[in-house]
Amino acid sequence: MPVSKSSPSQPRGAFGERTNLQTPGPLDASSSIKSWLAGPKRAQCKRPSNENDGGDRKRVKISSEERNSPCGSDSDAYESDSDVEMMQHAPCHRLKTASLNSASQRPPVAISRRPFVSTWPILQSFVSSNKSDVFRCQSVLDGSFLAPPYACAYSHSARSGGTPLLAVATEQGTVYVVDTSKRKNWDPEPVVTTFQPHNNGIFDVKWNMSDTLLATVSGDRLARISDLETGCTVQTLRGHQGTVKCVSWDPTQPELLSTGGRDGLVCIWDLRVGENRAEQGPSDLHPVLTISAAHEDTGPNGKRKTPKGKRAPMPKSVTGLIYSDANPYHLISSGSSDGILRCWDLRLSKSKSTKVKEPPCLFSSPLDPTTFQPSSRPRGIISLVDGTGPTAGLCFALCADSRIHTYGRDSLAAFGNSYTHENLQTNFYVKLAASPCGRWLATGGSGVSGSSFMFDVSNATRASPYAAQTGVELKGHAGDAGGVDWASGMLSTCWDDGMVRLWRPDTETHMACVENPEEQRWDWCWAGA
Template sequence: MAPSPDIPSMAVLSTFVSSNKADVFKCHSIDEQTFIAPPYACSYSHGAKRGLTPHLAVATEQGTIHILNTSKREDWDAEPQRTSFQPHANGVFDVRWSLSDSLLATASGDQSVRITTLASSVATADRTLHVLHGHQGTVKCVAWDPSHDGDILCTGGRDGSICLWDLRAGERRLDNGSLAPVLTVSKAHDDLAKIPKSKSRGRKLVPNAPLKSITHLLYTDVHPHGIVSSSSFDGIVHLWDVRLPTASPTKSSRSTKPPRPAPVLTSADPTTAADTRRPRGLTTLALGSGPTAGLLYALSNDARVHTYALPTLAPLSGAAPGADPYAFADPRMQTNSFYVRLAASPCGRWLASGSVVDGVAGRAYLFDAAAAASARRAWEVGRSSSSSLGAGCTNTGVELRGQMGEVGALDWADGILATCADDGTVRVWRPDVEIARRCAEESEEMKWEWSCASA
């Protein structure tokens, strides 16, 4: 989805529009007492990101999964038939398609992960192929290994652990028939040298130490056999070699327990770079591609999107005085909720972030990451004579309005953005220059039919 070369980047972002009828999908409730259920997570299929049918998996607080066809349609066209099933009886916090789009992995508050087949020949009641148990708390995130389609995946939980699963390892079945992990990294984002201990003789861990939940897991193209993780505690990201983890030097060789693997790489914390002592957690990681290849983006609770360099994981945010050329933010954007997510477009040009509710209006924000990268290069060439960032790179966002309540989950297909809100709706946004122009010129008349972006 490359913008026209004669249109400024901010103007391109401002052309995103959404029909108030054809582009809104409701997450129906399974409870007879309510009509809708808030969506917690969403994910476009890999085919959708390549320009094929834009199938979107949406997960709700009731454990239901809706597979929506978000193809463009006219206001009078009926919604294409959706597929719905309920793999969990608790909220689903992440949903991911396998590389071939034949399986879905769902991470739930019931402390399990379920693998569901999407084969049309399988009855709805028989869709669950595997149940994975290994976490001692809510499972927050899941990631499929792209080099082993449908066989290997990683999960992260509120218990602070990362689990690696091999669906081919049938011998690792538990007594209840569920599958056990082949590798577990406990307290993955705890610094074992700094964990507070009591003064008792046994030197037990302090029971009220804050949990460092694993919030996101991401496989990258530049780290074979490696996965990057983030946590709810700070802006530090780790790289783990899940093929051959390294033993932690802080563990005694006489311990009867296996040593905790140590990360291969650990970043510094950009959330504390601007004279801020209190670290802020990360909610989502997103890979750059195309014009932003070699960059890793992370949405933080400090209302900024931070940038890290690949393959080193070195944080680039916070290095410049004044305006930060490697951070994306908007004065209106609030991200102090771990339900708010970040997503990068398949072309690598755009970033989209949700936002905590401001009043009753739901909002999402778009950023032109490619234009910011170009402006940074120009700034870096001339920064020897100027220590401040040029006015051409403000990294501010374009606002999307049209839903009610917090806008949390969102994801991109090819030329399409889907946003999920607490009002139980999923709204689809597309760039359309003509409709955006009419919305600007005839705002009163058009507001009943369209929602549009605004700078």
Template sequence: MLPSPSSSPRAVFDNCTNLPISLAPVNPPKFLPTPPRDKAAKRSAHQDGPLPKRVKLSFDDESSEGSNSDSDAKSENTSTNRRKTQKYSLYGTNSRSIMVPINRYGYFPQPTRPILQSFVSSNKSDVFRCQSTDINTYLTLPYACSYTHGAKQGHLPILAVATEQGSIHLLNTSQRRDWDVEPQRAVIQAHNNGIFDIKWNNDDTLLATCSGDQSTHITCPITTTPLHALRGHTSTVKCVAWDPCHHSLLSSGGRDGNIYIWDIRMAGEQGDDGGPVLSPAISIIGAHEAPKARGRPRKGVPTPRGITNLLYPDADPYGLISSGSFDGILRYWDLRQPTNGRTSKTVKTKAPPVLYSSPIDPTTLHGSRRSRGIIALAGGIGPTAGLVFGLGADSRIHTYTLPSLAAKTTSYMHKNLQGNSFYVGLSMSPCGYWLASGGTGALGSNFLFDVSSATSSLSATRNQMGVELRGQIGEVGALDWAENSLATCADDGTVRVWRPDIERYKSCMEQPDEKRWDWSWTVDDVE
């Protein structure tokens, strides 16, 4: 979605600059409003007259002529006014296509898996290549990516892509025609080692990156200036997360098994790589070790239980959820630190307590004889609020409930999904209905799941199958959603953007041999 025209020079040159200067502060997405219980309140929200019936609009000529012949002038004016304010969502199958209106609460009236099947990607305008900074190689591997919060709310879709060379590519992924040139990008050298996670802060003014150099850096994307270097981990820093309720706080987890809480307001010593070097404000040593061994050196054990992902729950401003590489147990930490009025540096702070821990390991519920780790986490939004989804090394996406972190029997899977990689990601769509997962292997596939019924008791009786999108080569690791689009990163050095387009999907299915040179789409298989 392009920004609205303006006479301001910053708006005029927004699409021509190599820096995302239009990243205006936005508020975090809110939950969808609760529908009114009173029928009269529901009826008052519509126009004069009885409640309108649900109408499915078909693209077929016969149905269009029939609908026009049966409508009079009054109904035509009513439908015209409704179309100005009514949002429609593309909904289709292999043989026909319809448009289903989204109700005024933002919910789809029926399962949305056919919408996921209509995702397509242009082989020209939707592919971005990550150029290498090394003169001896052409492309570099993208390890992580993150859309701005504004992109998730319909603003300019700026995507930050982190590579194995420690560089950050800022891409404008707005939809364009195949013959249009790619908007100029900005490249920032944040580390001298691979970046394994990248996140925008709450108002899209700072970028946090964690790397194999055992540090986390805070960078300004406008000036490309390094602001802070966060040091404390003794191994690769795997994940980073900004606190949504406290703009100066963030957390990081590493393969050393430790979780650190950082406050960028703290003073630090000047570092060699620019910006002050900060020490952690709160430390959780051996976060996923056995309770008796936590905080003690582990003798005779070469590999610690690394931290794979961190997630701040929306309902608790002082909580933090972590996952580990050893098993499917999640832990819920209470980050409140009482000081009793003492602020002396000599006061030793205690490690945060565990409020909740998963009572059952879901990776052992489907025939596995041993525990498997959780690779990535994604929190529910809107219709899936109160849930946490975790991609396990058993190639299943497991569902946890908040705040107890109890695992449901529901799992999401696909016959081609392999989730046993250190780099595979998981991402929830802004609408809260769809979940996207990367995958290992040479197929270059990513997978979409309709999780709208995850809170229903009926969904616990069966495993949910996904939709496979295939358009890249090698492992598809990092991925992230913007409004109406999904970006995926693969080992072929490319970033590909997918969008729902029912008309394009129909033409691809009708002429697959001709369209496959220009488009990529859903793998048509029977689950």
């Protein structure tokens, strides 16, 4: 699909000054098992019109069909509780800047949240067939049979109940797109679309909002945009000086995306613009905005300290990026040195020399939740996701302390509760993913066991302070489990042995496995085994 370009005379018109605050409401669940994973149908988002254009701002409205969907309102999904809860956070640490988000300045708001019925029995019922729920990542190099998958991502359509297309990125720079629909034991593996955007390991892969393009970031210091229909690279994004760790599409502007790397840079790209240079090829793009030393320490003057010199320490990596759904110009990032999140204002501003200024950091987390435990030093964030439905307005971070910490999106303040498992260990390759319904999280794991884990986060804001909520363990193969992602009705996990395994809730099969484990082990893997 060709990528549209804007007029060279207005290369950065996408970044106007605008503020659009929306407060998403809670999203309930029905009693059917599949509905717990199904998310609301996603329509292509459009940025509200600018006030200067004289247009009226519009809020997204839920249609009657969506209200009657499996994730629609269901009073039976609640326990009886009419208490009003006050979400209290410590004041945000704000940096000196000309403009602040009004959402971050407002005081804590009293909200009424009734606790959801526990979905623990559903998580415990997840099973995976050894015959029909396994996909192998074939190597493209001579001398090896399988390639370790580093990351995976379901399409937006798959998360809304459509065809479950899964993109799997490997250590060899290959991307496989496979249909993970449920099949019979005797059915062959599905037909796979294969393309090669990189010749180095791919650490993150994301679909654009229309499911027509894939963004991949790699150890070759590049990000690339691939057309799903042709499998060809349509844009090469150059700007990083180190391994690119994460990528995130702007949900309200389909041509914009951001990348973060081990060089400490955050790069913002606009696929409609970019300077084409003949010596680098006609498809090369350069970032329209960059944030250097994004997670370095801040000095007394409010400026970040950039490592310089031959003996300077390694830059602090950018490990996660998510766009705030409360303000379309706010980008939240995480780093590898501590559990502090930072929020950046992406609206363009120019100095007297007409040079574009670096986006300012509006505010950051007031406290580091990785230091909440006694005698604990700061530990970095490995993967970052945002909540939806009942967890809308929250962010979840998988940290190097082997815990998942919860943050408020508007203030970036950390809640006292966390999620962990006695066998959960982390490394650079482990990912965190949120289910479409917003009630569950899944993460990979490293170490001897090499398991994946699932957590119920429906009551993330009601857990006891400083309490660690345990999860459900999924054992499948040897080696580390890295990439994970959810679709409607299933979870995919990637393993170092070159296998991708699918998990689905099935109470009857799980009970049979628990009753006769030795007999069923040949055919099934199951939660808690």
